[in-house]
Amino acid sequence: MDKDNIYESIGGVKELWERTSLNKSNGDYHYLKEINNLEGPWVYVENQKMLMFATYNYLGLLDDERIKQESIKAIEKYGTGTHGVRNFGGSLDIHGKLEKRIADFVGRKYSIAYSTGYMTNLSTINAIVGRKDWILSDKLNHASIVDGCLISGAVHKRFQHNDMSHLESLLSKAPENVTKLVVADAVFSMDGDIFNLPDAVELCNKYNALLMIDEAHSLGILGQNGRGIEEHFNMKDSIDIKMGTLSKAIPAIGGYIACNNEKLITYLKHLSRGFIFSAAIPPAIAAAAYKTLEILETEGAAKRDKLKNNVDLLLKYLHNAGFNTGNTETPIIPIMLGADENAIKMTTYCQNNNIFVLPVISPAVPVGQARLRVNVTAAHTSEDIKTVADIIIKGGKKFGFIDYASN
Ligand code: PMP
Numbered sequence: 001m002d003k004d005n006i007y008e009s010i011g012g013v014k015e016l017w018e019r020t021s022l023n024k025s026n027g028d029y030h031y032l033k034e035i036n037n038l039e040g041p042w043v044y045v046e047n048q049k050m051l052m053f054a055t056y057n058y059l060g061l062l063d064d065e066r067i068k069q070e071s072i073k074a075i076e077k078y079g080t081g082t083h084g085v086r087n088f089g090g091s092l093d094i095h096g097k098l099e100k101r102i103a104d105f106v107g108r109k110y111s112i113a114y115s116t117g118y119m120t121n122l123s124t125i126n127a128i129v130g131r132k133d134w135i136l137s138d139k140l141n142h143a144s145i146v147d148g149c150l151i152s153g154a155v156h157k158r159f160q161h162n163d164m165s166h167l168e169s170l171l172s173k174a175p176e177n178v179t180k181l182v183v184a185d186a187v188f189s190m191d192g193d194i195f196n197l198p199d200a201v202e203l204c205n206k207y208n209a210l211l212m213i214d215e216a217h218s219l220g221i222l223g224q225n226g227r228g229i230e231e232h233f234n235m236k237d238s239i240d241i242k243m244g245t246l247s248k249a250i251p252a253i254g255g256y257i258a259c260n261n262e263k264l265i266t267y268l269k270h271l272s273r274g275f276i277f278s279a280a281i282p283p284a285i286a287a288a289a290y291k292t293l294e295i296l297e298t299e300g301a302a303k304r305d306k307l308k309n310n311v312d313l314l315l316k317y318l319h320n321a322g323f324n325t326g327n328t329e330t331p332i333i334p335i336m337l338g339a340d341e342n343a344i345k346m347t348t349y350c351q352n353n354n355i356f357v358l359p360v361i362s363p364a365v366p367v368g369q370a371r372l373r374v375n376v377t378a379a380h381t382s383e384d385i386k387t388v389a390d391i392i393i394k395g396g397k398k399f400g401f402i403d404y405a406s407n
Helices: 003-009 013-026 065-078 086-090 093-106 117-128 143-152 164-171 197-207 262-271 283-321 340-352 382-399 401-406
Strands: 035-039 042-045 048-052 110-114 134-138 155-159 180-185 210-214 241-245 255-259 332-338 358-360 370-375
Touching: 003 013, 048 382, 065 283, 086 262, 093 110, 093 241, 093 255, 093 283, 110 117, 110 262, 117 143, 117 180, 117 210, 117 241, 117 255, 117 262, 134 143, 134 164, 143 155, 143 180, 155 164, 164 180, 164 197, 180 197, 197 210, 255 262, 283 332, 283 382, 332 340, 340 358, 340 370, 340 382, 370 382, 382 401
Parallel strands: 134 155, 134 180, 180 210, 210 241
Antiparallel strands: 035 042, 042 048, 110 255, 241 255, 332 370, 358 370
16 A cells, blocks of 8 residues: 555545545635634634634633733743653642642642643543443543543443433442542533532442542632532532643643542652653743632632623523523533534634634534534623624524524
8 A cells, every 4th residue: 555545544534634625615614723813802813803702711811911921930930841751850849839729729638730631631540440440421521531431441331411310320330349430520511511519429429439520611610719610519528539621711731630638649640641751831831820820819709700791691692592502501602503514604604704613513522413612701891792692693593593493
């Protein structure tokens, strides 16, 4: 086989190439678009000024001047990278400070910080469970959780989304003498709904299972003080292993595990592969995350209030127009449109009208459940929310999607 044929024979390469080429020629290709500039809720996407609604910048801190200055100071002090992995010269005092601050913020004694959220889930789950152990994972969990479950080699059972009777029926079948790990997102990233923590905690206590929750989309967002899902349900200290990311409400990158068991954190620092075999978080990023957590202590509540008003306002406009937004209770607003082509068509329409949104299509969601995912932030004004609603409603009417959505 010649080289070109080898590449084409790699699973899916040829089909993907044909599909993206077709979409590019139709003006319907929306991935990997490059942003050249940022001005609050506005971005310049390939020089076109658009209102940004495809973002995890929930609290609007991505261009906060104080955070940028801390990053610059850290670069001046330590350089742009690190000396390597944390265990071999890569540990800076700022990493230790960040881990302490994360632990304090999420109400745990200890934490470990990894360079990405994906690596955090992959490495931690793989380190905690082995071949005979059982993992019980929500069907809509993030891919990093799914991949961690798969590489661990543990018995991997997936319960129907947020379905506690299904979780119980699986837990009741697990052997007595193995580790049982129940794992779920706090807020589901494609749907914006919230995990049923109260019932899951009860089941974990009943069946002696460890509970691990991914707070990527709840840290800084849920709860009166932004502490996440425990605070939202008023269930202090109910999660055994708290995972979170530093790339959403916190405008940096990285992930963490926080818990009250020092032995587990020490074990992860010496044996979890994503920590010991991957370079440390760069200083500018660690400093940004640290400074953001400090800012959230005093300014988080006001930002969350603004965010909530924006979410409620957009939901009101969309529901009045007849759109179906599923069970979202958070800034992740899925506008259900059915077929992949519908979500792509609507995206093109919005972008042509200077609204930057993106479609979520199969295989990220099941076939027939494509959606426009609109992410609201605290940086948006109520005029911005009205603008996006007007365009989406106009598009929905033009293409006849509102009828579909309200059925
Ligand atoms: N968990 C969830 C629920 C996520 O949504 C994401 C990223 N979108 C991750 C983990 C991975 O985080 P990161 O992007 O920092 O690797």
